[in-house]
Amino acid sequence: MIQGPTQPTESISPPLPAIARGRGLKGVQIRQIKSFTRAMLFLAPSLAIFITFVFIPLVRTFWLSSYLTNPLGKPTVFTGLGQYQRMFSTPELGNSLLRSVLFVLETVPATLLLALILAVLANQRLKGISIFRVVFSITIAVSSATASLIFMYLYHPSIGSLNYFIELLGGTAVPWLTSDKTALTAISMTTVWLQLGLNTVILLAAMQGIPEELYESAMIDGANGWNRFWGITLPFLSSTFFFLVVVDMLAAFQTFTPIQIMTLGGPADSTNLLVYSIYRQFYFNGNYGLAAAQSIVLFIIMLLLTIFQFVFVERKVFYE
Amino acid sequence: MNHSVSPNRMWLNIVMYALLILSGVAVLYPIWTAINISMLTDQQIAAFPPHLAPTSLYLQNFIHALQQAPLGRYLLNSTIQSSLVMLGQLFTASLAAYAFTFIDFKWKNVFFLVFLATMMIPWEATIIPNYLLIKKLNWTDTFQGLAVPFMATGFGTFLLRQFFRTIPRELHDAAVMDGASDLYFLSSIVLPLARPALGTLAVYSFLQTYNQYLWPLLITNSPDMRTVQIGIALLQDEERFMFNTVMAGVVIILIPTFILFIFSNRQLIRGLTAGAVKG
Numbered sequence: 001m002i003q004g005p006t007q008p009t010e011s012i013s014p015p016l017p018a019i020a021r022g023r024g025l026k027g028v029q030i031r032q033i034k035s036f037t038r039a040m041l042f043l044a045p046s047l048a049i050f051i052t053f054v055f056i057p058l059v060r061t062f063w064l065s066s067y068l069t070n071p072l073g074k075p076t077v078f079t080g081l082g083q084y085q086r087m088f089s090t091p092e093l094g095n096s097l098l099r100s101v102l103f104v105l106e107t108v109p110a111t112l113l114l115a116l117i118l119a120v121l122a123n124q125r126l127k128g129i130s131i132f133r134v135v136f137s138i139t140i141a142v143s144s145a146t147a148s149l150i151f152m153y154l155y156h157p158s159i160g161s162l163n164y165f166i167e168l169l170g171g172t173a174v175p176w177l178t179s180d181k182t183a184l185t186a187i188s189m190t191t192v193w194l195q196l197g198l199n200t201v202i203l204l205a206a207m208q209g210i211p212e213e214l215y216e217s218a219m220i221d222g223a224n225g226w227n228r229f230w231g232i233t234l235p236f237l238s239s240t241f242f243f244l245v246v247v248d249m250l251a252a253f254q255t256f257t258p259i260q261i262m263t264l265g266g267p268a269d270s271t272n273l274l275v276y277s278i279y280r281q282f283y284f285n286g287n288y289g290l291a292a293a294q295s296i297v298l299f300i301i302m303l304l305l306t307i308f309q310f311v312f313v314e315r316k317v318f319y320e
Numbered sequence: 321m322n323h324s325v326s327p328n329r330m331w332l333n334i335v336m337y338a339l340l341i342l343s344g345v346a347v348l349y350p351i352w353t354a355i356n357i358s359m360l361t362d363q364q365i366a367a368f369p370p371h372l373a374p375t376s377l378y379l380q381n382f383i384h385a386l387q388q389a390p391l392g393r394y395l396l397n398s399t400i401q402s403s404l405v406m407l408g409q410l411f412t413a414s415l416a417a418y419a420f421t422f423i424d425f426k427w428k429n430v431f432f433l434v435f436l437a438t439m440m441i442p443w444e445a446t447i448i449p450n451y452l453l454i455k456k457l458n459w460t461d462t463f464q465g466l467a468v469p470f471m472a473t474g475f476g477t478f479l480l481r482q483f484f485r486t487i488p489r490e491l492h493d494a495a496v497m498d499g500a501s502d503l504y505f506l507s508s509i510v511l512p513l514a515r516p517a518l519g520t521l522a523v524y525s526f527l528q529t530y531n532q533y534l535w536p537l538l539i540t541n542s543p544d545m546r547t548v549q550i551g552i553a554l555l556q557d558e559e560r561f562m563f564n565t566v567m568a569g570v571v572i573i574l575i576p577t578f579i580l581f582i583f584s585n586r587q588l589i590r591g592l593t594a595g596a597v598k599g
Contacts, residue, residue: 035425038502042419043431045412049472054438057446057453064448073452118343124336134585135344138351140592141581143531145549146570149556150350153357153563161353161370193350198592205593254442257533261553275444275534282448283538292448299445306440 061299064292071286083293093294095269096277099184103273104252106188107195111248112241114192115199120229122200123207133204139197144257151190152177152262180270183263187271190258195251199244206240207233246309250302274298354574357567358382365564381568388558388565391572393544394551399576401466401536401547402529408471409525410518416472417480418506422492438474447538454539461545466536470529476521479594483517484510520591523584527577548573 065083067075087093118136122129139147154162155176163173176186214232223231256275259265265272265280272280274294282291357365358381359374385391419425420432450469459465487510495505511518536547546554552573556566581588 032426035423039419039423039425039428039431042415042423042502046416046435046472046477049412049469050434050438050474052453053450053469054441054446057449058441060449061445073448118347121336121340121343124340126333126336126340129340132340132344134582136347137585137589138347138578138581140588141527141577142351142574143533143549143577145531145533145553146354146574147350149552149566149570150354152556153567154350154353156563159365159368159370159563161372164368164370193347196347201589202593205589250442254444257549260533260537261556278444278447279534282451288448288452295445295448299442302442302445303440 058299061292061295064289065296067289069286069288073282073286073288075289079289083289084297086290087293087297092269092272093277093290096272096274096294097297099270099272100253100274103184103188103255104249106185107191107252108245108248110188111192111195111199112244115196115203115244118196118200119203119207120233122204136204137197137201139194140201141197142194144194145261147190147194148258148261151186151193151258155186155262177262178267180266180268183267183271187255187258187262190262191252191255195248199248202244203237203240206237210236242312243309246305249305253298253301351574354567354570357564358571360564362562362564381564382572384562385555385565385568385572389551389555389569390543391548391551391569394546394548395573395576397463397466397545398530398547398549398573400463402526404463404467405470405529406522406525408467409473409476410522412472413476413480413521414506414511414514414518416477417484418502418510420477420481421484421487422489422502422505422510435474435477438472439478443534447534451538460539461542463545465539466545466547467529469535470525473521473525476525479521479591480514480517482594483514487513516587516590519584520587520594523580523588524591527580527588530577 064073064075066078066080068077068079068082069075122133122136154160157163157173157175157178160176162176167173174182177183210233214236215228218228218232253273254275255273256279259271259273259276260279263271265276275298278291278294278298281287281294356372356374359376359378360371361378361380364371364375416435420428420435454460454465454469457465459468491509492505495509531549532547533549533553536550540546540550552566552569555569559565
């Protein structure tokens with residue numbers, strides 16, 4: 001991480017002598033206004049975009065969620081919390097929230113476990129290790145659309161190679177995308193593969209930040225590799241793990257592309273996750289108000305996750 | 321580090337290499353699959369057991385893919401969109417990061433929090449009004465519709481600020497004493513020094529935009545304005561059983577990102593780990 005020596009960010013003006021105070025204060029105020037204006041000029045381009053495309057739309061999503069709309073998205077009748085009631089009482093929509101949670105549970109632990117294994121391997125000091133580090137992180141460069149297409153082939157019931165390997169190893173063919181029992185797992189496996197690169201890279205960077213002396217003194221105390229892993233590596237990685245749990249949960253809740261390409265929410269709504277359901281509600285059904293209410297629920301889930309993470313892990317960002 | 325090669329150590333190394341190669345093969349297998357299938361004939365992809373490697377340098381699928389879909393046009397669209405977002409982000413984020421580093425102003429922390437807050441708001445929470453706004457502005461099927469909403473970045477501002485802070489404050493004070501303006505100091509001292517961080521942001525934002533799916537899906541309809549990711553998914557819709565043609569398309573659109581990834585690996589990874597690992 002790029003980090004210099006800590007520098008004072010606020011300049012504290014020295015206390016003025018009593019005589020100069022009258023004139024000095026005014027000068028300070030003018031200077032404050034001047035520097036504020038200067039700063040605003042530098043922030044203006046970013047702020048203009050954020051206000052137009054982030055903050056106002058966020059407020060409008062809240063506002064939309066309390067209306068019925070016409071098919072063009074124009075609010076017509078105020079319904080208060082009606083859309084939320086509708087959302088939680090419609091089985092299809094409650095189902096998509098439930099499936100999303102299930103999806104997160106199927107995706108996040110698997111991603112972290114596999115990434116941990118890859119990171120431990122990539123952290124070995126061996127010749128040519130840098131090649132493996134690039135290989136293990138390569139999925140960062142792969143888009144969700146291309147990954148979905150590749151996995152769609154792998155899952156193909158008659159020509160895909162995944163079932164071929166499973167049968168070769170003595171298993172029975174799995175109806176990946178065609179059964180409501182396995183489709184969510186199939187989407188989840190695609191997502192795990194896609195997220196693996198980022199997770200491995202971040203875990204590896206954290207491992208490389210562990211001070212060497214810790215391992216040396218542990219070796220002197222006679223700890224073996226296994227002990228060192230449990231006693232030093234894992235505890236040291238805990239905050240990174242926590243960070244990744246949140247990042248992966250957010251990514252899993254936002255999963256859209258593999259569903260749109262591979263299953264269109266089916267079979268039997270088993271992969272109709274939250275973001276896909278939002279898309280379907282407003283883009284095809286014209287239910288803007290309902291989709292907005294779903295977006296707000298998603299937003300609140302993500303906000304709670306992020307706040308949780310901020311409070312427990314990221315505090316340093318502010319006070320460094 | 322232990323330099324003495326004991327027999328134990330040697331065996332451990334062999335095991336480690338075996339595990340590394342095994343995991344590498346597993347991670348690469350889907351990508352290998354795309355390359356493999358893209359070079360098989362129609363008969364070969366239907367064969368059982370499946371071909372796990374191409375038998376010859378068969379390039380017909382690539383020609384077919386390029387005939388079936390204007391992949392060149394899609395690539396151009398994606399490149400334009402990604403470049404616009406990249407340049408926009410570099411511009412807005414370096415200005416903002418400069419203010420947060422070198423100007424002392426009231427409510428600085430509040431403004432910084434506002435920038436960080438944008439990272440916590442998922443796109444899905446704003447996408448419906450944004451979609452309606454783009455429609456109202458008549459920006460569907462335009463590059464401004466594809467690029468403008470992404471031209472500011474909380475993450476990028478944070479990343480650049482972290483780097484700008486390593487530039488000695490005295491340099492700024494001396495320049496100001498000599499009568500240099502903020503813009504002069506930013507463009508002639510700060511930006512040249514911050515080249516690595518700017519590179520990181522550039523690669524990161526380009527990749528992210530190139531790989532976008534949902535937003536271009538919503539706001540582009542005309543074939544002339546489709547981006548690669550949408551184009552490739554449409555190719556799959558049309559060529560439902562021609563996995564070799566689709567995989568040829570996949571390989572074509574993966575090539576630019578892989579080249580970018582391999583040549584800027586270090587910079588990209590520095591950016592990705594910036595938010596996660598505390599030094």
